[in-house]
Amino acid sequence: MKPMRSAAQPYTLAAVALAAGWQVAATALNTEALPGPASVLVSFARQVRGPLGIHFAVSAYRVLVSLALALVTAVPWGIAMGRMRRTDALLSPLVYLIYPIPKIAFLPLVLLLFGIGDGSRIFLIAFILFFQILVTTRDAAREIPREYILSMRSLGAGRLQKAFHLVLPAVLPKILTSLRIGIGTAIAVLFFVESFATSTGLGYFILDAWSRLDYESMYAGIVGMGLLGAVLYEFVEVLDRTLCRWTKI
């Protein structure tokens, strides 16, 4: 269980440092809008087995499904664009036109198409992640050294075998990096999509507590969002260590 300890120790340190800074700020500002870490943690511990835990689970579900959806759609397209010049020439301009547009602006259309349930929320997060993962994957696929391509071809590999033995492993480290960046984006968008027409999720929990001026609960929700992010980041680390061991030597 060595990896567990090596991951837990820095987290303990970081949590202590964060709590210390937080306490200093709370004391200095002396406002209801920033309660100290102790009372927030008490509030978190009290609620996590109840509603807060459920909101956490709902948010985690939305982010995970979005991430998975974005991955399985963006990676194949990114590889196709990176490895096939025609496809790239055709699609890249399209991507560059759509990429910079704030996708949230499409909210009315998304709501119309997917309704006001989880579908819309998941679609919006995945849609935004799709472009980040797509462009990273495409660039990584483009940069595969010619030597590897020739080596694979001379071994007589077919298309699928090339994808499996060469392209996927070559782009995987970059995909994981895009996932790390994507997790930050995903949680920011999550907060937004949980701020309307729903009564579940950490975003809702935070805004609801705020409207009731229950600052302890509000910060307990924020702690929950932080934890959600950290869990996702650690998951990517585990993937990295198991699937990309060769980059760590």
Add this chain to the structure above:
Amino acid sequence: MIRLEKIIVTYRTDAGIHEALAGVDLAIERGTSCVIIGPTGCGKTSLLYLLAGLLEPASGQVILDGRPLSGVRRQTSLILQQHGLFPWKNALANASLGLGIRGAAREKVMGTTRTLMEKMGIWDVRRSYPAQLSGGQRQRVAIARSLATDPDLLLMDEPFSALDAMTRESLQELFLGLWKERSFTSVLVTHSIEEAAFLGNRIVVLSPRPGRVLGILENPEMGDPRYRLSESFHLMCSGIRRLMEGSR
């Protein structure tokens, strides 16, 4: 039997058409070891890619066993200048890749690969990634991978050039043993005169770019590991050197 007929290879670059090979005619007998030597940039790698079916000539043709070569063929193995191992696969996975891709049964893949790797002294490092191997071990993995598929034609691009002298000589001897035992046709590219004299039945000397055949030397005494120490070996080396220098 391989015949190269009036081979011209060109590359399109920003500066225009770049001629790499300018009319190469050459015949390589089945089961022989042909070494191609020439100065850097003369088109040696291009010539190997051509034989591997990875590159089309601008004109001329490659005839293999009486038929024009078109594309990659299964009985040909290629070892690239930078060994061409995949950094994300360990030594065993790299060495067994060719057989695996051909869809051989798992037991056969593992059995054949293991026998070869043991013979080449790299079975103990089978779990190491290429980055964790020495240059000599990497080259052994590359050779194991290319021989695992039991090719009738082995193409090698300066396989031993990045190694220290002792490792190079021991690998040359290892290769010589494998070639005598398995009787595949071998085409090896090098810029080392000693390597050419030690490993080639015939030595083809190319001119500086654009490459042309300057001369072909028969090397009948090759094949004995002690050849390196003999008088005739040194004579052969001088002969190659004279041909190469005559072109400058």
